[in-house]
Amino acid sequence: MIDNIPLNSFLVISTLMFFIGIYGFLIRRNLITMLMSIELILNSVNINFVVFNKFLYPNLLHGHFFSLIVIAVAASEAAVAIAIIINIYRNFKSIDVDNLDQMKF
């Protein structure tokens, strides 16, 4: 199905997606949008694993399962992060990182 599409084009897409995620993580000030940037980064890493598995080691399924596990880790990370964010919102009435300086010493 993907015979005439080279490996490099997949890698370029996932690289660009990874760095867009990092850019969003750097310029955003809202905790939820930062969490969304992290999801972008994890997703691009997933593409990498899957594509390496498909193109370089088609006799194994390791990359496939690594992506599955990364998806599960992303789900648990999102759940815990959103619980923390809601807790922060209850205490500070804001989820902008600029306002969260209570733990500064």
Place this chain on the structure above:
Amino acid sequence: MTLNDIMFYLFAGSILTFSLLTVTSRRILRSAVYLLFVLVSTAGIYFMLNYNFLAAVQLTVYAGGIIVLIIFSILLTSHVSEKAVVAPVKQQIFSALAVAAGAVLTIMTIFKFAFTPAASPAVEANIQNVGRALVSYNRDGFALPFEVISILLLAAMVGAIVLAKKEKHLEITDNQPKNNPDNSSKS
């Protein structure tokens, strides 16, 4: 140019466009919806690679679970019409420069590196092979990671519930009981 190529470039273009829109959109709810489009396009790429189970998991867990969780938390923590705060322009420019430098460096490395595929017969990632590998404890089995990830998921869910509920217990002990129904209806 075959239909496959066209589909691939369609998915690639939508991934790049919507991930840029995700990080630049000023409205948080819109950027969550753009993130949903990115994840669905990624699932399309998995379908093109013939990893059907992984694409289904991507659609259900990411698009069905995480995006819904994010949208609920956006609705709980901010108004729909609220514009997000972004960093000052100077910081944006410097982040863009650093990110562009990193991307160019990585892409150059990718194009220089010679990837050598393994010359063994391919194993098809159909649901039978995936299921057998997932519960097999032999050399190419994944029973231990499967168990570990299920325990991690359980612990994370219990931890999330405890974290989100903790404040209520403190308020019950601290405040008058008059405030309690108000708090529980809000949260």
